[in-house]
Amino acid sequence: KPNLISKPMIDSILCLRDDRWKYVRSLLSPAFSDTKLKEMTPLINQACDVLLCNMKVYADSGKAFDIQRCYNCFTLDVVGSVAFGTEVDSQNNPDDPFVKNCRTFFEMSLFKPLLILILSFPFIMIPLLQILPNKKQKELNGFFIQTIKNAIVFRHQQDAAERRRDFLQWMLDSCGSAESLAAGRPEALGPSAAASTPAEKCQQTLTEDEIAGQAFLFLIAGYETTTSTLSFATYLLATNPECQEKVLQEVDEFSGKHMVPDYQNVQELPYLDMVIAETLRMYPPAFRFTREAAKDCVVLGQRIPAGAVIETAVGHLHHNPDFWPEPEKFIPERFTEEAKKERHPFAYLPFGAGPRGCIGMKMGLLETKITLLRILQKFKFKACPETEIPLQLKSKATLGPKNGVYIMLESR
Numbered sequence: 001k002p003n004l005i006s007k008p009m010i011d012s013i014l015c016l017r018d019d020r021w022k023y024v025r026s027l028l029s030p031a032f033s034d035t036k037l038k039e040m041t042p043l044i045n046q047a048c049d050v051l052l053c054n055m056k057v058y059a060d061s062g063k064a065f066d067i068q069r070c071y072n073c074f075t076l077d078v079v080g081s082v083a084f085g086t087e088v089d090s091q092n093n094p095d096d097p098f099v100k101n102c103r104t105f106f107e108m109s110l111f112k113p114l115l116i117l118i119l120s121f122p123f124i125m126i127p128l129l130q131i132l133p134n135k136k137q138k139e140l141n142g143f144f145i146q147t148i149k150n151a152i153v154f155r156h157q158q159d160a161a162e163r164r165r166d167f168l169q170w171m172l173d174s175c176g177s178a179e180s181l182a183a184g185r186p187e188a189l190g191p192s193a194a195a196s197t198p199a200e201k202c203q204q205t206l207t208e209d210e211i212a213g214q215a216f217l218f219l220i221a222g223y224e225t226t227t228s229t230l231s232f233a234t235y236l237l238a239t240n241p242e243c244q245e246k247v248l249q250e251v252d253e254f255s256g257k258h259m260v261p262d263y264q265n266v267q268e269l270p271y272l273d274m275v276i277a278e279t280l281r282m283y284p285p286a287f288r289f290t291r292e293a294a295k296d297c298v299v300l301g302q303r304i305p306a307g308a309v310i311e312t313a314v315g316h317l318h319h320n321p322d323f324w325p326e327p328e329k330f331i332p333e334r335f336t337e338e339a340k341k342e343r344h345p346f347a348y349l350p351f352g353a354g355p356r357g358c359i360g361m362k363m364g365l366l367e368t369k370i371t372l373l374r375i376l377q378k379f380k381f382k383a384c385p386e387t388e389i390p391l392q393l394k395s396k397a398t399l400g401p402k403n404g405v406y407i408m409l410e411s412r
Contacts, residue, residue: 236275
């Protein structure tokens with residue numbers, strides 16, 4: 001059972017608090033701006049190229065297969081590329097050390113129940129889990145930290161023009177110089193690092209450990225959630241062919257105007273947006289989230305004391321018939337601009353809400369959208385006898401298909 005609440009996880013924004021959290025969050029937010037996402041789009045397309053080659057093999061075979069397995073490898077490639085600055089080809093090279101360590105981490109029998117507790121009650125679990133020794137966890141965490149440190153050293157040896165434009169590079173750019181990355185050595189950060197007050201400490205840049213922490217959180221938060229969203233969207237399109245035809249028509253119109261999808265032109269796919277939104281309504285990977293009351297307050301007449309942990313059941317909210325008539329039906333038109341304006345803004349919360357909402361929301365949606373677009377330019381999803389209808393679900397750390405998503409691909 002990996003003790004997640006140790007380095008590098010403890011240095012991520014999930015576990016940081018108060019002034020340091022505010023500062024690190026403000027430092028990271030520009031990494032997910034429109035400008036930065038434009039720079040990361042080629043990395044997503046590069047992973048899609050490999051995915052499409054593998055999918056052609058399945059399409060040519062005419063046999064059913066579990067497309068969730070393909071998405072697992074694909075999302076791991078994207079996370080490795082964008083967050084860890086590592087060229088990973090898990091789709092063709094499952095023995096890559098990064099791939100093997102990631103799979104070991106996610107497949108540990110007690111990992112997912114433990115992650116539920118961490119994501120749900122981070123401020124309770126942090127002090128508890130820090131005292132739990134675990135040899136395997138230390139080995140895995142050490143591997144991920146060393147991967148980041150190696151990437152940092154390599155980047156500083158490169159000319160600026162040669163450096164990849166990814167999440168890792170943006171964090172390094174925000175630090176300004178290699179000297180500012182000396183984790184655990186405040187003197188390397190200058191006089192301000194010895195500051196004693198929270199406000200003064202927040203003037204520091206990211207430490208090397210914090211950079212590793214954000215990359216590690218990116219792995220945990222971005223791997224299974226994106227895989228599940230792609231898998232569920234594929235299942236829903238395969239089992240709702242009339243909706244898939246509308247998407248295909250939109251995709252064909254797009255392809256007639258654009259050679260390669262990028263951050264800007266994929267905004268021209270409103271129906272695909274609606275399909276993804278309805279997928280996240282029906283099957284929100286982050287099916288619950290919690291918040292801790294920072295001070296005593298009263299909400300709708302209910303007193304909430306400081307320190308109380310409040311859980312929001314997103315899955316229940318997304319299937320409440322008061323907000324969503326016939327909630328078990330797949331109806332992308334629920335997300336037209338007119339329909340969204342008429343609905344309570346907090347009836348739909350696949351990425352949480354408030355200051356601690358998902359910082360990577362736009363990145364996750366962009367990855368999902370480009371991937372579905374690229375696949376549907378070449379193939380059509382087909383339900384088959386092996387397709388499990390309805391899907392059985394697993395709801396441990398995240399919501400996902402319990403037995404995979406078996407479909408057939410038809411070349412277009």
